[in-house]
Every structure is written in C-alpha cells, then in structure tokens.
Amino acid sequence: MATDVKRHPFIHPRSRRLHLVIMLMAAFFCLGQMTSHIGLSLSCMCNSTAVALLSNASIDKSEDLQLDLNASTSDESCTRLQGRTVKDYGGSFVWSVKTQGNIVTATFVGGFLFAYPAGFAVDRLSARHLLSLAIFVLSLMSLSMPLLVEQFGATSAIVVRFIMGISDALLLPSLNSMITKWIPLHEKSTAAALFTSGNQFAGIIGTPIVAELCASPLGWPAIFYSGAVFGFVWLAVWHFAIRNSPHKSRWIHERELDYLENHLPKRALGLPKKRTPWKSMLTSSAFWALMYSSILGNMMIALVFVYIPVYFKDVLMLDVQANGFYSSIPNASNLFAKIAWGMWMDRMKRNGTIHPTTACKLSQFIAMMGIAISCFVLRYLDCSTPIAALILLSGVSASFGLSISGFYTSLLSIAPSHIGALTGVSTVIGFTGRIFTPQLISYFKTIGTAEEWGNVLLVYAVMSSICAVVFVLFGSGEVQPWDESKRLSAVQQTKLSLISEDKNKLQEETAETNS
Known part of the structure; x- marks a missing residue:
C-alpha cells in the first residue's frame, strides 16, 4: 500500500485532484x-479623442489633437503623429481618464473592503458553495452591466464593478x-501554476474575443x-462535478484517497478548527x-x-483587432513560463534537490x-519599435509567471490550517496594490504618450x-511553527514520546519482577 500511495500521479486522466484544479482554472x-x-x-x-480634449491642462494646443482610426504604426507615421494623435475605437461615452480609473478601481476597492470577511467566511463555511456564490454574482453583474450603463452612466458602472x-x-x-x-505540499507549485493559468487563458483566448466583439456590429x-x-456554464458543471474534500468526492479512486490522507496536512482532512494565532502571524x-x-x-x-x-492602444497606436492579438502574446508567455517553471520546481522538491523555501525564494x-x-x-521604447515593446512586455509577463512558484506557493504553504484568514489578510493588503495602480496611471497619464x-x-x-531583496531575506516555503498543523504534529510527537517512555518503564518493572 505504501508503494501505491507514493506513486499515485497528479497529472492523470482519472486524478480527481487534477479535475478539481481544471475546474479552478476555469473559475479563474x-x-x-x-x-x-x-x-x-x-x-x-x-x-x-473627446476624452483627451478634456485634459486641456496637460495639452498645449488642444485643437492640434486629431482623431486617428486608421493610421499605421510605421516609423514615419509614428514619428510624425506621436504626442498629438489619439487612437480611437469608436466609443460614444465621454468619461475622463479619472472616471475610467475610478471604474477600474471600484472592483479593487470592493475586494479590499470585503477580503477579510471573505477569508473569515471560508474558514467556517463551505468553500465550494462560496465559490459558486462568487461566480454567480459575477455573472449576474456582467449580464446587467450594459443595460445599467446605458440607463445610468458611469456611476452605475462603478457600482457594478464594486459588487464584482x-x-x-x-x-x-x-x-x-x-x-x-x-x-x-510537494504538488502545490504545479497546481497553483495550472489553476491560475485561467487568467492567462482569459488573456490568450478572451482578449481576441473581446477585440472582435468590440469591432463587430454587436459592439461592446x-x-x-x-x-x-x-x-453560468461553469456553475452548472461545478455543482455536479466537485465536492469540498477528497473523502466526500464522487468517483475518487481508493488509492488516490489513501495517498491524500497520507500527504495532506491534518487540518485539511477536517480536524476541528482552531483560533487564528494573530500575534504569532503578525510578528x-x-x-x-x-x-509586500x-x-x-x-x-x-x-x-x-x-x-x-x-x-498597446496609447503607445503603439494599434487598432482594436491588432490590439487583441498583441495582448494575447504576453499572456501566452506567462502561461508557458509559470507551468514549466512550477513543474520543474515541484520535481526538484520531490527529489530533494531543492528545499521548499529555497524554491520559493x-x-x-x-x-x-x-x-x-x-x-x-x-x-x-515607443510606437516606432512595436516588436521590441511586445518582446519586453512578454518578458514582464513571463517573469511574473515565475512568482506563482514564489510568493503564491508561499501563501499556500506557510499556514494550511489558517488559509482562509491568511488569504483574507493577504488579499486586503494586496488589494492596496490594485487600488494604487489605476491611481498611479491616472496621475501620470493624460493622453497616453x-x-x-x-x-x-x-x-x-x-x-x-x-520585492526581490525582501523576499530573499525573509520569505519562506514551509509550514510555520505558529500553524495549527505544526503544533498538532508537535503534540503528537510528545504523546508518542510519552507512550514510548511509559512502555519502557513497564518493561523495566516487568523485568525486575521476573528477576
């Protein structure tokens, strides 16, 4: 049985944990x-064009600003038009850069305010049902967005994005x-790389779809x-295919269940929930x-x-369909890099070639x-060097993919007993980065040069x-001493030690009596 447990594969058509990861990928x-x-x-x-004209304070001569629907991105036209031509995709709303930034930011503010309550709920309620609720609300808001925006304008877009x-x-x-x-633990880098790649598929497949829909008679x-x-399609499949934990799952093989029972932290197998060790965590x-x-x-x-x-629209002046194609390439580089790197890191961890913390760092x-x-x-770089800009942006995206085996694997590893609370706090603090980004861009950007x-x-x-320096100095990829599963293991070891001592004493007393 031990041999069977050790050899049970993660990447296999009948692996139920692979099926779960694929569904989580689809959720992303x-x-x-x-x-x-x-x-x-x-x-x-x-x-x-109308939006740029609103930014008169940062434009020397607003009358020189031109509408550009079809200009090419050749070196000559780029040099000639740079800084005074705005690429327009034919929209009708006149929302300032600041208003657009607020629409983007609204999602991040909603996430920021509700991140910790969400983590608190996940530690106490069914993660499967909460995930269903999240996708349902997202789908409902996405369905409602066009009607609400047409009727109530930018304010309704901000409200919808906040709920999202x-x-x-x-x-x-x-x-x-x-x-x-x-x-x-030894499969988490691969699993994280796989299920978060749903983001990249949304870029690789979804961005060209969005671009084509934008350019089509159907419109935005x-x-x-x-x-x-x-x-809504995902919700239907998720409801019938997935359960909260392995021992409640349908169609799971007995050997896979034995494997998971021998390799998962005890907290993950459903032991009673313990109080979050806030002091130890925050220090x-x-x-x-x-x-960070x-x-x-x-x-x-x-x-x-x-x-x-x-x-790509502002600097490279691409039309909407070319933009969709260009935007998919950095997502593809991210997908390839994080899956290949994540599988390599997990293989080295399984072989003992690299320590989990070293792999994360x-x-x-x-x-x-x-x-x-x-x-x-x-x-x-500017619009005279579009290929070089695309290569570098693909490098940015590919590099970010490697961080799935870095800080994100660390998040999944250091406190499995308190993953809801830890994720909640991490999301609250992390979402400040998402809130900051639109404001940063709105601060520097007027036309988009x-x-x-x-x-x-x-x-x-x-x-x-x-960030590179901070994580190398202080990051970790191991279960921390303040995690419940770590404390539980220590208690179990103490109990085993006491049992062994009692057994030895009993043997000594029996030997003395017999003599």
Whole structure:
C-alpha cells in the first residue's frame, strides 16, 4: 500500500485532484473574462479623442489633437503623429481618464473592503458553495452591466464593478481553501501554476474575443454578455462535478484517497478548527515578506491583465483587432513560463534537490528582477519599435509567471490550517496594490504618450527590485511553527514520546519482577 500511495500521479486522466484544479482554472478564466478586460472594454466604450480634449491642462494646443482610426504604426507615421494623435475605437461615452480609473478601481476597492470577511467566511463555511456564490454574482453583474450603463452612466458602472470586487474577494480564499484540502505540499507549485493559468487563458483566448466583439456590429455590450455565459456554464458543471474534500468526492479512486490522507496536512482532512494565532502571524517575518510580495503581485495583475491593452492602444497606436492579438502574446508567455517553471520546481522538491523555501525564494527573486529589468528598458521604447515593446512586455509577463512558484506557493504553504484568514489578510493588503495602480496611471497619464507610461514603468521597476531583496531575506516555503498543523504534529510527537517512555518503564518493572 505504501508503494501505491507514493506513486499515485497528479497529472492523470482519472486524478480527481487534477479535475478539481481544471475546474479552478476555469473559475479563474471566468473571473478574468468578466473583470480583467475592463481596460480594453473602456477603450471600446469611450470616445478617446473627446476624452483627451478634456485634459486641456496637460495639452498645449488642444485643437492640434486629431482623431486617428486608421493610421499605421510605421516609423514615419509614428514619428510624425506621436504626442498629438489619439487612437480611437469608436466609443460614444465621454468619461475622463479619472472616471475610467475610478471604474477600474471600484472592483479593487470592493475586494479590499470585503477580503477579510471573505477569508473569515471560508474558514467556517463551505468553500465550494462560496465559490459558486462568487461566480454567480459575477455573472449576474456582467449580464446587467450594459443595460445599467446605458440607463445610468458611469456611476452605475462603478457600482457594478464594486459588487464584482466583493465577489472577487470571496473567490480567491475559496480557491485557496479548496487547494489546501486537496493538494499536497510537494504538488502545490504545479497546481497553483495550472489553476491560475485561467487568467492567462482569459488573456490568450478572451482578449481576441473581446477585440472582435468590440469591432463587430454587436459592439461592446457583447463583451459583458459573453462573460456572463461562461460563468453560468461553469456553475452548472461545478455543482455536479466537485465536492469540498477528497473523502466526500464522487468517483475518487481508493488509492488516490489513501495517498491524500497520507500527504495532506491534518487540518485539511477536517480536524476541528482552531483560533487564528494573530500575534504569532503578525510578528512573523515570513508573513510580512509575503504581504509586500502580495502588494506587488496585485500591481502586476492590474498591469498585465487590465492595462497592457491600454498601453498597446496609447503607445503603439494599434487598432482594436491588432490590439487583441498583441495582448494575447504576453499572456501566452506567462502561461508557458509559470507551468514549466512550477513543474520543474515541484520535481526538484520531490527529489530533494531543492528545499521548499529555497524554491520559493529563487522563483520570487528571478521573477521580480526580470520584471524590474524589462520595465526599465521598456520605458525607453515607443510606437516606432512595436516588436521590441511586445518582446519586453512578454518578458514582464513571463517573469511574473515565475512568482506563482514564489510568493503564491508561499501563501499556500506557510499556514494550511489558517488559509482562509491568511488569504483574507493577504488579499486586503494586496488589494492596496490594485487600488494604487489605476491611481498611479491616472496621475501620470493624460493622453497616453510613451513618456507618461515611462514614469509608470519606472515605479514598477523600483518596487520589483525591492520585492526581490525582501523576499530573499525573509520569505519562506514551509509550514510555520505558529500553524495549527505544526503544533498538532508537535503534540503528537510528545504523546508518542510519552507512550514510548511509559512502555519502557513497564518493561523495566516487568523485568525486575521476573528477576
């Protein structure tokens, strides 16, 4: 039996934990399809020329600003038009850059305010049902968005996105809770790389879909309707296919169940919940290294999944369909990098070649330095070098993919008994990065020139460099001493030691009596 347990594969057609991870991947895809394309969606909804004309304070001669629907991005036209031509995707709303930033930020504010209550709920209620609730609300809001915006304008868009943020906050700790109940420590990097790749599929597949819908006679409302359809289909499959834990699952093989019972932390198998050790958690250097990494990670999520299409529109002056194609490439690089790297890290951990903490630190360091270098070089490019800009943005996205084996694997590993609370706190603190990003971009951006975006990229380069150093010094990939499963193991070892001592005493007393 021990041999069977050791050899049970994760990547196998009959692996129920693989089925779970695929469904979580699909949940991330639905989330991304309904929330992450807001940057490109707003570009389709708004009249960019009229919006730029509102920014007269930062434009020397507003009358020189020209509408550009068909200009090419050749070197000659780019040089001639740079700084005074705005690429327009034919939208009708005239919402200022600040208003658009507020619409993007509303989701992050909703997530920020409800992140800890969501984590608290996940530790006490069914993660499966909470995940269903999150996707249902997201789908309903996506379905309602076009009608509400047409009737009530930008204010209704802010409200809808705020409610979506609440659902987003509920979704992440629910996902993490399911992972801790199903996936052993030595498989978490691979599992995290796989299920978070739903974000990349939303970029690789979803961004071109959004671009085509924007350019089609259906227009921008179809973007939101299509996201709702994906969500409702996912809900139907999730309801019938997945259960909260392995021993409640349908169709799981007995050998896989034995494997999981021998490799999962005891808390994940359903032992009584314990009080969260707040003092130990908040005084842990590994916790705070994780929190700073979470802030930077959320800033990267906002940049890669929301603002890359906006960058392509502003700086490279791409039309909407070319934008959809270009935007899918960084997502593809992210997907390939994080899955390949995550599987390699897990293989080395299984073989004992690398320690879990070393794997997390190495992954996070390479990820952050790759982002810092790419962003620093990217700020010197403009629409005369579109291929070089695309390569560097793909480098940014690929580097960020490696951080799944870094800070995100650390999040899933350091406190499995308190994953809901830890994820809640991490999401609250991390969401400050998502809230900060639209405000950062709105602060520097008026028209969207390469120089304005260069200032944004410099901030990213500096913060990423700091993150690399902080995580190498203080990060961890192991269960911390303050986690309940660690304390439980210590208690069990003490009990075993006492039993052994009692047994030895009994043997000694029996020997003395016989003599």
